[in-house]
Amino acid sequence: MAEVLLKIDGIVKRFGGLVALSEVGLTINKGEIYGLIGPNGAGKTTLFNVLTGLYMPDEGSFTFNGQNLFRAKPHVVVGAGIARTFQNIRLFKEMTALENVMVGRHIRSKAGALGAVLRDPRTMAEERAIRDKAMELLAYVGITEVAHEFAKNLSYGHQRRLEIARALATEPKLLALDEPAAGMNPRETEELKALMEKIRASGVTVLLIEHDVKLMMGLCDRIAVLDYGKKIAEGVPEVVRRDPKVIEAYLGVAHE
């Protein structure tokens, strides 16, 4: 039996009178690649923001790795081991690629203002470790050569990879990727797929939102489908693909 990493139940999120998520529940197991799909406006990104602490859900429960994360602040969520990327890349544009990844180490390091000013040996050692780890991660996603470029000057594909490296720097147990393949050409998408397999093989669980249903079917171990803020299906791709509710949801928007 697979070990549960993340479990949410009955999650409700409202914006004013609008119910964006209604009683959504799902479980993600350790070591899998879990996909989240659904038509535009189905609430994928909202759910994603709830799972990464950017939105406070109104009702429900949220446990991760045995820790209660219901209405937890983003930095607590990251500390517990969930890291994310953004659909519309949110790098620190005027920081170098290396600095971006170093920021990702923030939660796993401790030096405070006093250490920064005094530069005691421990702080210096930690700073070196932050830097080394960041370089290692840049190499891991294959963009060492642009380490000292401003993030905004990187190519689109490199920016996507940098965002993943920055997220990995927080040492996540669950890496949540919001449409990482958006705007990529087929070759880049293939490379990204390989990177995700590599990340999973290293023991990190992956949560993925993607528009490209075909890509998701080939890559994910399990998939949940959202429509109008509700989960309408969850399971292995073969089963989900044949689910009449899913087909209806997608056909329903297809001729829009």
Add this chain to the structure above:
Amino acid sequence: MNTMTKQPASAKKVATFVASAIVLAVLPFIVGGTFGNSWVRTLDFALLYVMLALGLNIVVGFAGLLDLGFIAFYAVGAYTFGLLASPHFSLDMPFWITLPLGALFAAMFGVMLGTPVLKLKGDYLAIVTLGFGEIIRIFLNNLNAPVNLTNGPQGINLITPIEVAGFSFGKPHEFFGITFNGVYMYYYLFLALTVLVVIMAWRLQHSRIGRAWVAMREDDIAAAAMGINIRNIKLLAFALGALSGGVAGGLFASFQGFISPESFGLLESIMILAMVVLGGMGNIPGVILGAVVLTVVPEVLRDVIGPLQMATFGKMIIDPENARMLLFGLALVVMMLVRPEGMLPSKRRKAEFEDAKEGV
């Protein structure tokens, strides 16, 4: 780039360092000998303002929090020192108590101001901090009744100069048969402290904390999503900025021997913000340059505008004080139109301003 990894100091760097140390050491003698002691006093003030501007730069430049009430922390530091070391309460505490205490109080005020405004950004933050600064000033002005705490508009007089082991910085001293006025003593004291503040600011900038500030300034949502505790890192910026302001305030009180609410008005806050912005926000050398220019140039103008008018027109057409402020206002406008990134911008800031121009 990262400066924490030790690089062998090049001969050129060492030479620059030694040269600037010598220049800074003999500067008061050159200035004092050529233009008189009042100009050494101006140098002292320039150093005080460098400390203040570097403090504000932590808040505005590093963390991106627009603060228009920074002078309040200067006031807190100054009044702490003044009240504890003057005849007003018949107290005479030594500086090593009053100065740290003032810094601590200022930092506490920083956190007090910072906590309610955590969610505010940009202009709104500027206006609220401005209001906070005015509130502090109004209290200083009025807390002379029914209990006389601050002595109201009259201010606090006869504040004890800083004294180390019987050596008073306020009195003239004789070395090698030459008498040095107090302004010279204070110059070296302020210089030493300024160097400390510069090192502090520099090291903070190039640390884990400094990176978190930049990250928050550039995109607070992404920063939070990377595990930065936005609340703490913001409050830390307010506290550390206020701390520097508090130290500078204490030094100001002991140096002047007199403080009153008038020294802590909005215009002073604007002046310090202008030093940071015109110098080059976020860039320590830029901020230092800004502080020095905005302290020295108005003094020069004070001396030049009057005589210049007498020489050209034979009479005073415009009062020098008036002309000075007029030029300051114009300089703010022109600088923002022509070079919004400041005289010496950091690479990062420059890039940000270019983005803004392109409408990114």
Add this chain to the structure above:
Amino acid sequence: MDIFIQQILNGLVLGSIYALIALGYTMVYGIMGLINFAHGEVVMVGGMVTVSVVSALMAAGLGLPPLALILIGLMVAVAACMLLGFTIERVAYRPLRKAQRLAPLITAIGVSIVLQQLAILVWGRNYIPFPPILDHDVIQIFGASITRLQMVIIVLCLAIMGGLLLVVEKTKLGRAMRATSQNPAVAGLMGVNVNTIISATFVIGSALGAIAGLMVATNYEQVHYYMGFMIGLKAFTAAVLGGIGNLAGAVAGGILLGIIESLGAGYIGDLTGGFLGSHYQDIFAFAVLIVVLIFRPSGLLGEKMADRA
């Protein structure tokens, strides 16, 4: 009880002046998202010009009645301030429309300082009394007194504000202004000349500022180069209180702030057991500002801003 009604009346007078100035802030903010820090100085210039013109006309000995003197003074002041507002936008803000937010704020502060210094240059540093033509007849209402002049101030303010709302809601110019504040780019595509609209906003706001300047001058019977700073700040607070960008909100916020301030000043001594006196009056505006921004940053009538990631 008499004190209570008296303070409410005082608050209404003060509040309607705040409201008039707050409209200037809120219009500009609604359209450009910019705090026109120099608006308080426009009010000051309005007051100064009126006083100068009235004094000059009296010195000329034409024997005009007081109402005519004030009307002529006001017309000159309104014209001067409209020109001033137009110029400020052109010189100091338009080139920075795409710049980072800090830049226009600093320019605005610079413009403020320049205008104050120019005022010193022209009118000097001293308080200038309003020429002695004002009527001091007092009307009694529920045991409280108010001068006829103050009644006129309240009524006039309300009339002007009503007129402005009509302009914004019913005219073509108003429609273009609303469109621009929604989305300047789209408004531009729809054939609205955004530059003209922004200029018009500044000009109208400045005209209101000039009228407010006259009212401040008559109410306090003096003018001063620094008079715009505090009143500008308070009017800005009023705009925030009502919900910045919202015209009706500015009016409501102005009147409410005026009343809070007078009641506060009237009762602060009692409330604090005599520890704080009425010279703390100025603190109320800032306290209100801080409390509103913390608990309801969108203001009383503003729309709640959705949190977006």
